[in-house]
C-alpha cells in the first residue's frame with residue numbers, strides 16, 4: 001500500500017503540473033474509486049489551483065464525474081461506492097474521520113448536469129443553503145444574500161419580480177443559473193460543475209460560460225464538459241481522462257495545441273470518444 | 274349428456290378444428306401463389322373459434338332460458354287454482370313436478386295432473402336438449418367447413434383473431450363494471466324504498482338513532498338519524514389516523530431513506546403482513562387485549578376509559594392501516610428523484626434536513642393521497658368496530674366512551690330476524706350508500722392527487 005502510494009507519487013510528477021507561483025487549493029493523490037468490486041478510477045494524482053478554472057474532458061464513462069464527486073464526497077451517497085487514496089482541501093484530508101462532510105460540502109459546492117431546482121420558490125431555493133449553515137441571522141441579511149447570489153449568477157434582472165414563484169417554473173437555462181446561484185449562496189471555496197451546459201441551448205450555454213469566467217475571480221471552479229470548445233473557452237487548465245486514468249493535465253492552450261500523449265491527441269482531434 | 278362432458282367435447286372438437294385449419298393453411302400456402310397473410314397458427318385458431326364459439330353461444334343461451342321454457346310448457350297441465358295462486362305456491366308446485374320428472378320423486382303420492390305435467394316436462398326437456406345438440410353440431414360443422422374454405426393467402430386471420438381476443442377482454446372487464454353498477458343500482462333502489470318511509474332530511478340530519486324493532490304497519494317507526502353513526506365513524510377513523518399517520522410515515526421514511534437494502538427487503542414484507550391479518554383477528558385482539566389494557570390504564574391515572582370504546586377500536590384500526598400508509602408513502606418517497614436529494618446534500622444539508630426540507634415537501638401530495646386511501650379504508654372497516662367500539666349509537670365527543678359506526682349499524686340492522694321490507698332493514702342500504710359515496714369521494718380525491726403528483730416527475 002505504502003509502496004504503491006510512493007510509486008504513484010513519483011509517477012505523478014509529470015501529470016500534476018504544479019507551478020510554484022499558484023497556490024494549491026485541492027490535491028488528489030492516488031485516488032481510486034470502486035463501484036462494488038469494479039475499480040472505476042485507477043489512482044488519480046492532480047492538483048487544483050486556487051481561483052483557476054480546471055476542465056475535465058475525456059470520452060464517456062472514463063471517470064470524470066466519478067472523480068468530481070470524490071472532491072466533495074458525493075460518492076458517499078452512492079451505495080457500494082468506495083474511495084481510497086488521499087484527497088486534501090487546503091492541506092486537510094477530506095476523507096479523514098474527524099472531518100464533517102456537511103461542512104465540506106458547504107466549502108466545495110456542486111452544480112449538476114441536469115438543473116435540479118427544489119420544488120420551492122426561487123427565493124427559497126437560494127435561501128436554502130444559507131439558512132442551513134446560519135449564514136444570515138436576519139431576514140434582511142437573507143434577502144441580501146439572495147440578491148447578491150442571483151446578481152452573481154446573472155439571474156437577478158430576470159427573476160427579481162417573481163422571487164416567490166416556483167423555481168421549477170423557470171426555463172432550463174434559468175434553472176441552471178438558479179442552481180449556480182444556489183451553490184454560490186453558501187459562499188463555497190470550490191464549485192464543482194458536472195456538464196452544467198449539456199441540457200442547455202447555445203444562448204443559455206453562452207450565459208453560463210460567461211458566468212463561469214466571472215465566478216473564477218472569487219472561486220475555484222472544476223468543470224466537466226464534453227464540449228472541447230467550451231473547455232477551450234472557459235478553462236485555464238484542462239485534464240484529460242481516459243478509461244479511469246488521468247492521462248494528462250496542462251494549460252488549456254497546451255492541451256489543445258501540443259498534447260504530450262497520443263491518446264489526448266486522438267481524442268481532441270476527434271479520432272475516438 | 275352432462276354439461277361438463279358437453280363442454281369437453283366442444284373443446285376437443287375445437288382442437289381438431291385447429292389442426293384442420295393449420296393443415297389447410299399450409300396446403301394453401303404450398304399450392305397457391307403469393308405469401309400467406311398470417312402464420313399458420315392463426316388460421317388454425319380462427320377455424321377453431323368459428324367452429325366452437327357459435328356452438329358455445331347456443332349452449333349458453335339454452336342453459337339460460339331452458340328453465341323458463343320448460344316451466345311455460347307445463348303451465349297448461351296445471352289446474353287453474355294452482356296457476357292463479359301466488360308466486361311461492363306456484364313455485365312449490367313446479368318444484369314437485371321437476372322432482373317427479375327427474376325421477377327424484379316426492380314424499381307423498383303425486384296427483385294425477387302432476388304426473389302428466391312431469392311427463393310432458395321430461396318430453397320437452399328431451400326434445401329441447403336433442404335439438405340443442407343438433408344445432409350445436411350443425412353450427413360447429415358449418416363454422417368449420419365455411420372457415421376452412423375461406424382460407425386464402427388474403428384472409429387476415431391474424432387481425433380477426435386479434436379482434437376476438439379483444440372482444441374477450443372487453444367482455445371480462447364488462448363483468449366487473451356491470452357488477453359494480455348493478456350493486457350501486459340495487460343499493461339506490463333499496464335506499465329509495467327506505468326514503469319512502471323516512472324523509473331524507475330526518476335521515477341525514479337526524480341526531481338520534483333509535484330504530485325500534487320491526488313495526489311494519491304501525492305509525493311509529495323509530496328515529497333514523499345518521500349523525501351519531503357518522504360521528505362515531507369519524508371519531509374512530511380520526512383515532513386510527515392519529516396512530517397510523519405518524520407511525521406509518523416514519524416507517525416509510527426509515528425504509529426509503531435509511532434502511533440498508535437487506536433490512537428493507539426483509540422488513541417491508543413483514544410490515545405488509547399486518548395488512549393481511551384478517552380483521553376479525555384484529556377485532557378480538559382489540560376486545561381481549563387492547564380494551565382491558567386501556568381500561569386498566571384509565572383506572573391507574575384516574576380517567577374512566579371503557580374497555581370497548583372509540584379509543585380501543587381506533588387504536589387497533591390504526592395498527593391495521595399502518596402498512597397502507599407506510600408502503601404507499603414509501604413508494605412515493607422513493608420516487609422523488611435522486612437529483613433532488615443530491616442538490617440538497619451537495620449544499621451541505623444533512624440527511625434528515627434533506628428529507629424534511631426537500632424530499633417530504635416534494636412527496637407531500639402523494640403522501641396525502643396515501644393518507645386519504647388509508648382513511649377510506651378506516652371508514653369502511655367493520656369487524657374491528659363491531660367487536661371493540663361498544664355499539665352505542667349516542668352522540669358524544671368523548672373517545673373513551675362507547676360509540677357505534679355506520680358499518681356496525683349496517684351489520685346490526687341486517688342480522689337477526691328481520692323483515693326486509695321494513696325501514697329497520699332498508700335503512701342498511703341507505704347507510705351503505707352513504708358510506709359508499711364517502712369512500713368513493715375519498716378515493717377519487719386521493720387518486721387524483723397521487724396521479725397529479727406522479728406527472729410532476731415524468
Ligand SMILES: Nc1ncnc2c1ncn2[C@@H]1O[C@H](COP(=O)(O)OP(=O)(O)OP(=O)(O)O)[C@@H](O)[C@H]1O
Nearest residue numbers: 035040058059060061062063064065066067078226
Ligand atoms: N453508480 C455507479 N455504479 C456503478 N458503476 C458506476 C456508477 N457510476 C459510474 N459508474 C462506472 O464508473 C465509470 C466512470 O463513470 P463516470 O460517470 O465517472 O463517467 P463520466 O466520465 O462522467 O462519463 P460521462 O461523460 O458519460 O458522464 C463508468 O464505467 C461507469 O459505468
Ligand SMILES: [Mg+2]
Nearest residue numbers: 064065066194
Ligand atoms: Mg459524467
